[in-house]
Amino acid sequence: METPLLLLGLELRCPPHLFNTHSRPSSSLSLPALSLRILTSTAATISTAVVESPATVAEAPRSKPHSNFYLKRKSAISEVQRSSDFLSSLHRLERVLKVQDLNVILRDFGISGRWQDLIQLFDWMQQHGKISVSTYSSCIKFVGAKNVSKALEIYQSIPDESTKINVYICNSILSCLVKNGKLDSCIKLFDQMKRGGLKPDVITYNTLLAGCIKVKNGYPKAIELIGELPHNGIQMDSVMYGTVLAICASNGRCEEAENFIQQMKVEGHSPNIYHYSSLLNSYSWKGDYKKADELMTEMKSIGLVPNKVMMTTLLKVYIKGGLFDRSRELLSELESAGYAENEMPYCMLMDGLSKAGKLEEARSIFDDMKGKGVKSDGYANSIMISALCRSKRFEEAKELSRDSETTYEKCDLVMLNTMLCAYCRAGEMESVMRMMKKMDEQAVIPDYNTFHILIKYFIKEKLHLLAYQTTLDMHSKGHRLEEELCSSLIYHLGKIRAPSEAFSVYNMLRYSKRTICKELHEKILHILIRGNLLKDAYIVVKDNAKMISQPTLKKFGRAFMISGNINLVNDVLKVLHGSGHxxxxxxxxxxxxxYISQPDKKELLLQLLQWMPGQGYIVDSSTRNLILKNSHMFGRLLIAEILSKHHVASRPPIKSRSEPKFRST
DNA sequence: GTAGGGTTAG
Structure with a gap:
C-alpha cells in the first residue's frame, strides 16, 4: 500500500520542470569529488601523501591554545545538546553558533535518535537562514532512515536549483531511496538530477549499484550503470568492485564475478574478504564446491582468514552441491569456531537435506540443534514444518505447527504461511481460521503465498465462492494470479453454476498480461454458454476465435442465434466466419x-441476406420460403432481388461442375 | 566538514 503511494508521491512532488534547470554546480562544490577521485585511483604512495597532509593540519591547533570564540562555540554546542528546552538555548546562543556548529548538533540529534528535535532544529535553521549543504545532506540521511517521504519533502523544499544538484545532497537522498528498496524511483530521480546538471561521482554510482543487489533485473541495470562510468570519468574503486561482485553473486553470474576479480587485480586492487565472499557466494548457485575449495585455498594463501560469513557461505555451496557429509563436518567447524550460535547454518542444512528427499537426516539435524539449545526464532521449526509437508506427513507438520504457536510469540509472515499451509494440508479448518485471525490481529499483510495457500485450500474444501472472493482479494492487492489454480477454480465455479464468477476469474487472469493456455478459452466458453451469458461468450470468441475448436464455435453460434442479443447476431456471424469457421x-x-418474428429488425435481416452470397453462403429452400412468405414486410421487390443473388450463388461454379465425374463410381 | 560495499533459513 505504501509503495505505490510513495512512488506516486515522488512523481507528484518532483515535476520534471523543477529539474530542467541548466545551472551548473560551482567549481568549488565539485572539489571534494575530485579529491576523492584522486584518493581512490592513484598509486598508494600518492594517496598516503594526500591522506597524511590533512591529518597534520588537523593536529596543528592542538599545540596552540584555542581562541576564546572557539571555546565559546564549543560550550554553546554542548549546552544546546544537553538542554531540556533546546530551542530557547538556541535562541539565547544564536549569535555564537555558526552553521557548522548547528550541523554538529543536528548530527548529534540524528545519532541519538532525537527525531523530533532534529526536525525542529532543521526548521529553525531554515527560518534563520543558517543552512548549508551539509545541513541538507545530514538531515536527509537521518530523516530518510525513518521516513523516506519526509526526506523527499526536504529535498524538494531546497529552493536553490544548484544546491539541488549538489553531489553530497543527491547522494544522500538517493541512498535513502535505495535503503528503502525504492530502486526504481531512485533511478528516476537520478535521471532527473542528471538532466538538472548533477555530476555524479564514484559514490553516486556505488549507491545506485548497491540498490541493484537484491532486486530482480538488478544485473542488467548494474551493467548499464557501469557502462556510464567512463563517460563520467569515474574509475571503479575497491568498494565498487565489492558491490558489483555482490550483484554478480546474487544473480548467479559466477563467470562475470571471476572476470571482475581478475579486472580489479589488474588495476592494482587486491581482493579482500568481502570480494572473496561474494565470489564464493556466486559458486553456491550451482554448488560448485571444487571452485569454492580452490578459492578458499587461494584466499588463505594470501593471509586472509575465513570469517563467519565466509564459512557460512561455504556451507551453502556444499549443501547446494549435495555434499552432505562435508556439510556436517563444516557445521561442526562452525560450531567450534563459535559461528553457529544461532539457527541459520542448521536451517540451511536442514532445508538442503529435506529438499534432497532426506527427511530423516534433516530431522536429526533439527533434534541435534534443539538438544544443543541453539538460539532460535522459530525458523528451524518452520523449515521442519515445510519439510514434513513436502513428505506429505501432514499430521506431524500440524503437531509441530501447534508447538511453534505456543513456543514463539512473534511470527513473521513466512512462519505464518508455513503453519497455515500445514493446517490446510492437514484439513484443520479451525486452525486455519485461527491463523487467519492471528494474521489479522498482528496486522501482517498477506502475500502471494498466503493467498495461494488459502485459495487452494478453499477449493479443496469445496468452498468455491470463498475461493472466488479470496481470488478477487488477491488480485486487488496486486498479486499475480496463477493460471493452474485459476483454471481449477473456473472449472469448479462452472460446475456450481456460477458462470459470472468464473468469467470474472478468467478476465483477471486474461488481463494480467500473461499468455494463457488455449484450453482455458474453450473451458470458459462452455461455462458461459451453459449459463446463457452469451454476450460474455461473444467477447471470448471475438478475442480468441483462432484458439477455439470448431465444435465449440458451432455450439456457441447456435446458442447465440437462439437466445443471444438480436442486435449482435450479424456481428457474431461475421466474427465466426472471419475466424475461418x-x-x-x-x-x-x-x-x-x-428476424422475421421481430419485424423492427428488418434492416438487420436485409444486411445479413446481402452479406451471405459474397461469403459463399446461401439460404436453404425452407428458409427461402419463409422469407418469401413474409416478404410483404420487407418489400417484395427488394427481397426478390436479394434472393436472386442467392440463387446465382447456389449454382456451383464452372470449375467444380466437373467434380462429380471424379467422385461418382 | 556532508555520501558508498559482503553471507542468511522459509
Whole structure:
C-alpha cells in the first residue's frame, strides 16, 4: 500500500520542470569529488601523501591554545545538546553558533535518535537562514532512515536549483531511496538530477549499484550503470568492485564475478574478504564446491582468514552441491569456531537435506540443534514444518505447527504461511481460521503465498465462492494470479453454476498480461454458454476465435442465434466466419426466423441476406420460403432481388461442375 | 566538514 503511494508521491512532488534547470554546480562544490577521485585511483604512495597532509593540519591547533570564540562555540554546542528546552538555548546562543556548529548538533540529534528535535532544529535553521549543504545532506540521511517521504519533502523544499544538484545532497537522498528498496524511483530521480546538471561521482554510482543487489533485473541495470562510468570519468574503486561482485553473486553470474576479480587485480586492487565472499557466494548457485575449495585455498594463501560469513557461505555451496557429509563436518567447524550460535547454518542444512528427499537426516539435524539449545526464532521449526509437508506427513507438520504457536510469540509472515499451509494440508479448518485471525490481529499483510495457500485450500474444501472472493482479494492487492489454480477454480465455479464468477476469474487472469493456455478459452466458453451469458461468450470468441475448436464455435453460434442479443447476431456471424469457421445452415435458419418474428429488425435481416452470397453462403429452400412468405414486410421487390443473388450463388461454379465425374463410381 | 560495499533459513 505504501509503495505505490510513495512512488506516486515522488512523481507528484518532483515535476520534471523543477529539474530542467541548466545551472551548473560551482567549481568549488565539485572539489571534494575530485579529491576523492584522486584518493581512490592513484598509486598508494600518492594517496598516503594526500591522506597524511590533512591529518597534520588537523593536529596543528592542538599545540596552540584555542581562541576564546572557539571555546565559546564549543560550550554553546554542548549546552544546546544537553538542554531540556533546546530551542530557547538556541535562541539565547544564536549569535555564537555558526552553521557548522548547528550541523554538529543536528548530527548529534540524528545519532541519538532525537527525531523530533532534529526536525525542529532543521526548521529553525531554515527560518534563520543558517543552512548549508551539509545541513541538507545530514538531515536527509537521518530523516530518510525513518521516513523516506519526509526526506523527499526536504529535498524538494531546497529552493536553490544548484544546491539541488549538489553531489553530497543527491547522494544522500538517493541512498535513502535505495535503503528503502525504492530502486526504481531512485533511478528516476537520478535521471532527473542528471538532466538538472548533477555530476555524479564514484559514490553516486556505488549507491545506485548497491540498490541493484537484491532486486530482480538488478544485473542488467548494474551493467548499464557501469557502462556510464567512463563517460563520467569515474574509475571503479575497491568498494565498487565489492558491490558489483555482490550483484554478480546474487544473480548467479559466477563467470562475470571471476572476470571482475581478475579486472580489479589488474588495476592494482587486491581482493579482500568481502570480494572473496561474494565470489564464493556466486559458486553456491550451482554448488560448485571444487571452485569454492580452490578459492578458499587461494584466499588463505594470501593471509586472509575465513570469517563467519565466509564459512557460512561455504556451507551453502556444499549443501547446494549435495555434499552432505562435508556439510556436517563444516557445521561442526562452525560450531567450534563459535559461528553457529544461532539457527541459520542448521536451517540451511536442514532445508538442503529435506529438499534432497532426506527427511530423516534433516530431522536429526533439527533434534541435534534443539538438544544443543541453539538460539532460535522459530525458523528451524518452520523449515521442519515445510519439510514434513513436502513428505506429505501432514499430521506431524500440524503437531509441530501447534508447538511453534505456543513456543514463539512473534511470527513473521513466512512462519505464518508455513503453519497455515500445514493446517490446510492437514484439513484443520479451525486452525486455519485461527491463523487467519492471528494474521489479522498482528496486522501482517498477506502475500502471494498466503493467498495461494488459502485459495487452494478453499477449493479443496469445496468452498468455491470463498475461493472466488479470496481470488478477487488477491488480485486487488496486486498479486499475480496463477493460471493452474485459476483454471481449477473456473472449472469448479462452472460446475456450481456460477458462470459470472468464473468469467470474472478468467478476465483477471486474461488481463494480467500473461499468455494463457488455449484450453482455458474453450473451458470458459462452455461455462458461459451453459449459463446463457452469451454476450460474455461473444467477447471470448471475438478475442480468441483462432484458439477455439470448431465444435465449440458451432455450439456457441447456435446458442447465440437462439437466445443471444438480436442486435449482435450479424456481428457474431461475421466474427465466426472471419475466424475461418464454416457457419452451418441451421444457424442462418434460426437467425432469419428470429428476424422475421421481430419485424423492427428488418434492416438487420436485409444486411445479413446481402452479406451471405459474397461469403459463399446461401439460404436453404425452407428458409427461402419463409422469407418469401413474409416478404410483404420487407418489400417484395427488394427481397426478390436479394434472393436472386442467392440463387446465382447456389449454382456451383464452372470449375467444380466437373467434380462429380471424379467422385461418382 | 556532508555520501558508498559482503553471507542468511522459509
Amino acid at each position: 464454416k457457419i452451418d445452415q441451421v444457424q442462418f435458419e434460426i437467425a432469419i426466423s428470429r
